[in-house]
Amino acid sequence: MGKKVTVVGAGFYGSTTAQRLAEYDIFETVVLTDIIEGKPAGLALDINQSRPIEGFETRVVGVTTGAGGEGYEAIEGSDVVVVTAGLPRKPGMSRMDLLEVNAKIVRQVAENVAKYAPNAVVIVVSNPLDEMTALTQLATGFPRHRVLGQAGILDTARFTTFVAEAAGVPVRSVRTLTLGSHGDTMVPVPSQCTVDGKPLSAVLDETAIEQLVQRTRNGGAEIVGLLKTGSAYYAPSAAAARMARAVAENSGAVLPVCAWVDGEYGISGVYLGVQAEIGATGVQRVVETPLTETELAALREAAEAVRAKQADVTNL
Ligand SMILES: NC(=O)c1ccc[n+]([C@@H]2O[C@H](COP(=O)([O-])OP(=O)(O)OC[C@H]3O[C@@H](n4cnc5c(N)ncnc54)[C@H](O)[C@@H]3O)[C@@H](O)[C@H]2O)c1
Numbered sequence: 402m403g404k405k406v407t408v409v410g411a412g413f414y415g416s417t418t419a420q421r422l423a424e425y426d427i428f429e430t431v432v433l434t435d436i437i438e439g440k441p442a443g444l445a446l447d448i449n450q451s452r453p454i455e456g457f458e459t460r461v462v463g464v465t466t467g468a469g470g471e472g473y474e475a476i477e478g479s480d481v482v483v484v485t486a487g488l489p490r491k492p493g494m495s496r497m498d499l500l501e502v503n504a505k506i507v508r509q510v511a512e513n514v515a516k517y518a519p520n521a522v523v524i525v526v527s528n529p530l531d532e533m534t535a536l537t538q539l540a541t542g543f544p545r546h547r548v549l550g551q552a553g554i555l556d557t558a559r560f561t562t563f564v565a566e567a568a569g570v571p572v573r574s575v576r577t578l579t580l581g582s583h584g585d586t587m588v589p590v591p592s593q594c595t596v597d598g599k600p601l602s603a604v605l606d607e608t609a610i611e612q613l614v615q616r617t618r619n620g621g622a623e624i625v626g627l628l629k630t631g632s633a634y635y636a637p638s639a640a641a642a643r644m645a646r647a648v649a650e651n652s653g654a655v656l657p658v659c660a661w662v663d664g665e666y667g668i669s670g671v672y673l674g675v676q677a678e679i680g681a682t683g684v685q686r687v688v689e690t691p692l693t694e695t696e697l698a699a700l701r702e703a704a705e706a707v708r709a710k711q712a713d714v715t716n717l
Contacts, residue, residue, distance in 0.1 A: 403429025404649045407476040407518065409510050410486035411435035411463070413631060414526060416444050417638035418483055418645075419461055423448055425646055426457035432475050434464045435486075441465060470513045479518040480681075481645045484537060486510050487527035489632040490625050496529040496584050497710070504717035507533045511540035522648045522683040525550045525659075526641050530583035534659050535672045535711040545661035547683040552583030553657025553674045554640035559620035560589055563613045568596050568604050577601075578657060578690065579617060580674045581703035587674070588699045589614045593690055644679060651681035660684045666697060668704045671711060 404427065408419045411433050419433040431448075433441045445463030452458065466472035476482065487503035490496060507527050514523060514537075523541060525534040525548065534550030541548060556579040565572040576595045581588030591610050594601035601610060616623070624633040647654040660677045662668050665687045676688040692700065 402478075404481075405430045405432065405479045406481045406483065406645055406649065407432040407434065407479040407521070408483045408485060409434050409476075409514070410484065410527070411437070411441040411444055412485065412489070413634040414489075414637055414641075415483070415485035417634050418485060418641050419444070420448050420451075421638055421642035422645060423452075423459040423461050424455055424457055425642070426459055427646065427649060428459045431459055431461045432464060432479065433461060434466050434472065434476070436466055436468075438465050466513070468509075470516065473513045473517045476514070476518045476521075479521045481524065481648045482514050482518055482521045483524045483526065483641050483645055484510055484514070484533075485526050485641070487533070490528070490621070491631075492626050492629055494625075496621070499528050500532060500710075500714070501717060503527050503529070503533060504536055504714055507536055508540045508717070511537045515541040515543065521547075522681075523548045524641055524644050524648075526637065528583070529710070531659055531672050531674070531707045532710050532714045536714040536717070538661070538672070539715060546685070548661075549644070549677070549679075549684055550583070550659030550672065551637070551641045551644055552659050553579055553676075554643055555637050556583065556587055556589075556617060556620065556674075557657050558636055558640065560594075560613065560617040563616050564594065564596065564601065564605070567609060567613060570596055578676070580657065580676070580690070580696075581700055582674060582707045583659065585618070586699070586703035586706045587618050588696060588703055589617050590690065590692060590696050592693045592696060647679040648681060648683065653678050653680050653685065655679075655688050658684070660687055662687060662704070665689050666692075666700055668701060671704050671708045673700075673704050673707055
């Protein structure tokens with residue numbers, strides 16, 4: 402049997418993720434679901450008709466799901482489920498402003514995923530990311546390593562892009578890293594960043610680095626401010642698809658993701674952005690990265706901020 406991946410939510414994030422996953426041509430089936438009648442089926446038809454042009458065989462199946470879980474039988478046997486259901490930000494909103502409305506959506510989705518795809522690895526992208534990942538784990542009852550969130554690959558890609566532009570080098574010459582939360586307590590890690598193998602501090606001055614760090618923290622809001630009607634999806638979908646691929650191929654790739662942290666960095670019992678080895682069972686291991694004292698303090702601060710909010714989601 403070929404691999405099967407489901408993307409829940411056929412909005413901008415979900416539909417571009419489905420497209421990327423189909424174009425990888427490593428899955429037998431991509432299931433795309435939404436609560437809007439006809440939308441996932443229409444998008445699936447459209448993506449499938451690009452197969453002769455792009456040259457892939459993966460079939461996309463679009464399914465409308467009901468409030469009572471109708472339609473969810475289509476996700477049975479999924480190896481991976483990507484949860485994109487939920488509202489995006491509008492200008493002036495923080496990701497945290499989405500907490501209550503998206504918690505209701507994500508809980509309902511998670512319960513159906515647990516029922517119909519009990520062996521899947523679940524990748525959460527709905528915002529606020531760290532809290533929705535924690536909620537999904539609670540609502541599915543899945544082992545923690547099988548529920549993870551997407552934020553770090555995107556935040557890192559943004560940081561890399563900004564550094565490459567500032568240094569005037571190709572993006573492939575740049576390595577960056579962001580840890581922490583997908584929000585105000587994001588922790589870009591300049592000490593681990595390099596340009597052509599040289600430390601970032603040897604290429605850009607402190608003020609320039611701080612400006613890029615701030616732009617990275619604000620990377621999502623910058624795009625929301627320009628789009629006005631929604632949030633980013635090209636780079637976000639590339640990040641989620643990359644994670645789903647690492648699971649499907651059991652690649653063991655080390656990627657920055659939102660994972661359950663249990664003792665690493667002296668932090669326990671919280672979903673947080675860290676580097677982790679990703680494979681068929683989800684998070685195989687959290688990989689500790691050497692950090693400066695300031696970066697470690699910032700990561701611990703992020704953990705406490707997320708912990709306080711994650712406790713709230715239990716009651717939503
Ligand atoms: N983690 C990240 O890095 C990151 C980046 C960008 C966006 N996001 C988040 O991803 C989410 C989706 O963003 P988008 O741009 O696709 O928004 P969108 O409004 O385009 O799409 C959301 C879709 O979810 C659907 N939906 C709502 N309830 C559902 C349910 N119960 N079951 C299935 N589908 C349901 C809606 O009908 C809609 O089509 C938002 O919460 C956004 O904040 C996260």
